[in-house]
Amino acid sequence: MFKNALISCSDKKGLAEFLKKFPNLRIVSTGGTAAYLRKNHIPVVEVSEQTGFPEVMDGRVRTLHPNIHMALLAREENSHDMEVLKKHDLEKFDLVIGNLYPFEEQSKSKMSDRELSEFIDIGGVALLRAAAKNYQQITVICDSDDYDWVGDEAEVSLEKRKYLAGKVFAHISSYDSLIAKKLLGFPLQQKEISFGAKLVQPLRYGENPHQDANWLKLVGEEFGIHNAKVLSGKPLSYNNILDIDAAAILGKEFTEAVCVAVKHNNPCGVGADQDAKIAVKKCLEADPISVFGGIVVCNRPIDMGEADLLCPIFLECIVAPEFSPKAFQKLSQKKNLRLLEWNTFEKEHLYEIRSISGGILMQTCDKADREWGPTWICHGTAPDAEKKQELLFAWKVCTALKSNSIALTSERQTVGLGMGQVNRVDAVDHAIGRWKKNHPDKNDVVMASDAFFPFADSVAAAAKAGIRWIIQPGGSIKDEEVLMAAHHHGVNMILTHKRHFRH
């Protein structure tokens, strides 16, 4: 069905097989592609033959010629366009196949700006875009996955040509978004921006079964959950991925062994220790009811000790940098349990985006404070080294909970968490309620609050429950009243001057 094709491909996979379906096709092609086709016994007209102009500047300029672009852009229904073609002895193209230098692959290797620029495709992009603009009469293929079905069509319908043209613009847009990212670096200052993304996998459904969903990786991001290796169990669900992300946000803040359990995007149990097994035990026992059906992320390899603790509990997912063969053997027998190898430490992420009605919000990522801050002020008794470690642990956990949030911890284990609340005193009440229910024996409990206390009521409630240490940002107009209440109740209060809302 096709008569006149223009072909310029960096990736030649499947190209010859596809073209052999069209033995009478006139093919115009560039250097590497032409050589490949000839090797496959497919006759080719060199671009320079059609342009009457030699390829110059190492191929930088070859298809950027009127004799190519007139044959791409001429409108069949426009008699003047057709006359121009005739005058130049040209035939319009009806098939264009092109793909670009693998800029993303190239851009991963260390190279100078100048070298990187060499990989920015100009001519290939121009001819693909011209063909896609003229999809009313041109079938344009930029993805070798489309060869099969296009080759089987008696005639590619206008609807399908439009789809193929759309793919070209989506692909080039994504390609250019990466170039922009490489040139501009951190993109928060831009008036206009574009986020290119490639499908990791379509998801069975979204947050709920009636929602369709896709999981995509952002172009140019080497690190991320898409690097996780699913060793066992079903593919990840939308909610699994969201929960793994929530767990990783907290997990990466620790150098000691840490284990984080997440339910509904909120940590529900966190344990840290020098010994990974103890960290896992602390995590699972933190809130034994809520961990049911959750996901667990650990920053240490899972061996038999950890596996024995994890195995009896119904979990959706366990994520760790490694599973020992024995631990894998044991855990993989649970058919519905997903086991993932992924190192949550990989890399800090720089910014996050989320859509709102008609737009997106973009911000630099929040990070917990990994060390005791030099400007943190303690009102009351100064904490000793051990107490500082405990307060820092509670503080880190608190930053990862949905706001308003309160974290109660003891011996690097969460004993009561309050989160997602619309007022602070309720978060305090919930956290204390969980503590008294799950860990009534724990006495030496510290409290962290992700934002200031607007009133002194929370401090009174904490003191009444037996808390003697609170870490919080401060910054309320009622700080003085809050500090007075703390003093009155014998509570030592650390002010960090840094709020950690998370919604």
Next chain:
Amino acid sequence: MFKNALISCSDKKGLAEFLKKFPNLRIVSTGGTAAYLRKNHIPVVEVSEQTGFPEVMDGRVRTLHPNIHMALLAREENSHDMEVLKKHDLEKFDLVIGNLYPFEEQSKSKMSDRELSEFIDIGGVALLRAAAKNYQQITVICDSDDYDWVGDEAEVSLEKRKYLAGKVFAHISSYDSLIAKKLLGFPLQQKEISFGAKLVQPLRYGENPHQDANWLKLVGEEFGIHNAKVLSGKPLSYNNILDIDAAAILGKEFTEAVCVAVKHNNPCGVGADQDAKIAVKKCLEADPISVFGGIVVCNRPIDMGEADLLCPIFLECIVAPEFSPKAFQKLSQKKNLRLLEWNTFEKEHLYEIRSISGGILMQTCDKADREWGPTWICHGTAPDAEKKQELLFAWKVCTALKSNSIALTSERQTVGLGMGQVNRVDAVDHAIGRWKKNHPDKNDVVMASDAFFPFADSVAAAAKAGIRWIIQPGGSIKDEEVLMAAHHHGVNMILTHKRHFRH
């Protein structure tokens, strides 16, 4: 400092003023731009003079010529490239100014696919991309906002040329993302996708003061919070926007008057009524503590009746389709209160995106059920019309809360909400606790749960508190046990078969 410029601009704002700073510049330009420059007494060389080729096909092919692209792509340090230029009697360009047809503006008007295609710029994109690739020696401007500072530089540094080149790729990427969207329609099926976005405004900070943030509108989205008119008060904050979005998600589900208060991305009070004033009153009284410092969205104009209710309460934002002059007069006296005119009904959004580590999740938006579902099954007494309306109200509210969520309502007012919980029975306890605290006098209260009850404990707790009606999706393996418990406690239970998680 510049010697040889290529200029092709659709938007000519500020161009002549900028160029007058460079009286000795040789300028090569296309039709419309050339005419404009001549009118401004700036000498111009026509592109056709440099190419020796006439503009053809209504300007579709004019700059797509080796004599243009060689002068754009030649590498100064490459002697061969320089020889080629010399041979063709060309000088390299060192300044390129270009901008594209306003495709987004055009694409808003109703036109055929064929007409729309006419607005896809090919030549302009190709020359901008070529110049940007060669930023080592070319200063490329695609945004007239850059004229001022570029004009003031003695010489544009490499770093700044790189920045300008990055802007070109970002702009073109965004431009192409819109074309892809127009051609492909709903983008959930794509292997590769790109989201172009334009700055609405930089935000003072993100969720927390130490986070930088931007608010962007997605290209091609006509509707959204960016259409809201800030009548009074400070600019919106990151958290304001997030909260307005959360409120709008719920508000758009109602045809009767509804008022939604949001704190920390969770509705904290919702009231609906035929009378807007009563809806506002119900909303504000739903949880009088939590509404403090919240945002309120109403789907009816705010007149004095509503303003009198709203005025005494400390709120961050009031959003409504309209404020009467008197209501505005009254409310705008509160200096820190933002008043926004926006119709939350505008349009349904089709999909949402959010970033995770290294990637994004994309899904179709969840929508509440606006009407009583034909497949909803009632176990127990069939609800009458009034009860159905109440259950539907509770159900809608519940879908807008963060999971796990429980909504208790009475007479179209939320009386107790439980949300953001890591187990269901806690959400039930929290909701009941709030009800008994804030509305102990309300007896006829119904309960909605966003997902099934994994155990019968929540039903027992609800019954004990006095609830006789529960609406929930069902689908637990323990449904039978849950329904038995409901029957046992005299609770009527409606199963909707549709879960509404929201995280």
